[in-house]
Amino acid sequence: MEFVKDLISIRDLEKKHIDLILKKSSEMERALKGNKKLNSLGGKVVATLFFEPSTRTRLSFQTAAMRLGAKVLSFENVGASSIVKGETFSDTIRMVDGYSDLLVVRHAKEGSARYAAQLAEHPVINGGDGGNQHPTQTLLDLYTIKRAKKKIDGLNVTLLGDLKHARTMRSLLYGLSMYGANITLVAPKGLEMNKEVIKEVQGRFNAKVEEKSTMHLADADVLYLCRIQKERFSDQYEAEKVQKEFRITEDAIKGVKDSLIILHPLPKIDEVAPEVDRSKYAYYYEQAKMGIPVRMAIMNTMVV
């Protein structure tokens, strides 16, 4: 089955594409567990161009590429590249396209990966474009949920935090809607999910989406958190108050389902209490590990 040439936005994918990645991710995970040496990208070069800071996404892409036998080209520090001399984004992309077989791009500007895909002959993967999309995170989130719960449809999934600015939440809402999850959105006032995005998933997938302004976690099968960014508030006292109200503590998870899993794209700052990290509900470290097999599956599918 054919996949997309460039992986730019979850909105470009059909369910069959996601199903393919979920299936291949499982195969990759099995191969990793069995210490199987893979070489499907042997002789290929993967370029990871991170114009913005990243730890997990960059390292997991690089590890995934190496696990498949590829060599990795990278600049980790924009300050040490020609960008400081004023080289344009387009020139950097054109140049690296000439050096590599696959480009992974993260840039603060929204639509940057789409533009890179227009410029490059080789496949481009969006590693995050500003507040817009982070499709590989969504694929690894869907894989983590399916792996833990054996299904996605019919699950009660609560997305909690700054739903307005978090690109992961926007992409994930789209992916979950495609699979028929029951979605509850919980956000502080002013940081709610864009209404257009909600209307879009309701229109396209008949998605079951409910909006709430306070935490009700009793029915949740999956709780997906993201950071409430203090810098988004003009009043720091208000920011502290909101952060406290939406913090996941032992008290907040009293009475939740025994099988609840808590996910977080990381990095997390103080939105989760340390005792929750040690609880059976904390699944975010496992989720972060899934970045490797899922990104291996994606690259393996895209590089011919």
Added chain:
Amino acid sequence: MPLVVEKIEDGTVIDHIPAGLGLKVLEILRIDRSYGARVALMMNVPSKKIGKKDIVKVEGKMLDDKSVNKIALIAPNATLNIIKNSEVVEKKVVQLPTELRGAFKCPNPECITNMEPIETLFRMEKPAERKLRCGFCEMTFEASELLA
């Protein structure tokens, strides 16, 4: 008493513009006081089709596709009459475009199209509401936001 406006010899007459938007059409066509040829703007003209309408007559101007697409966004029922030697040689109804290339700047300041010289692209998302989505940053905008 009917309002009589002189015929133009060569140019375009844009009819059935919703009342009040004639000035916006002139703005789209970049017609201002420096435009040397004859221009007529009639506002609030009674219309059987849409109640009240505006009409714009412009001497010496043939509209390109970008301008026609922009006009379609604010006046989806507008008709264009192409005039040559004082005769109507072609009559066409504008059509709401499915895609607009290079016609507008993206209103999202974080969009890559505002950082590098890229031809913008907007796709019609909801024709009835005239909502368009940027082909780069994926944000949706109302036609009025693009024309602002």
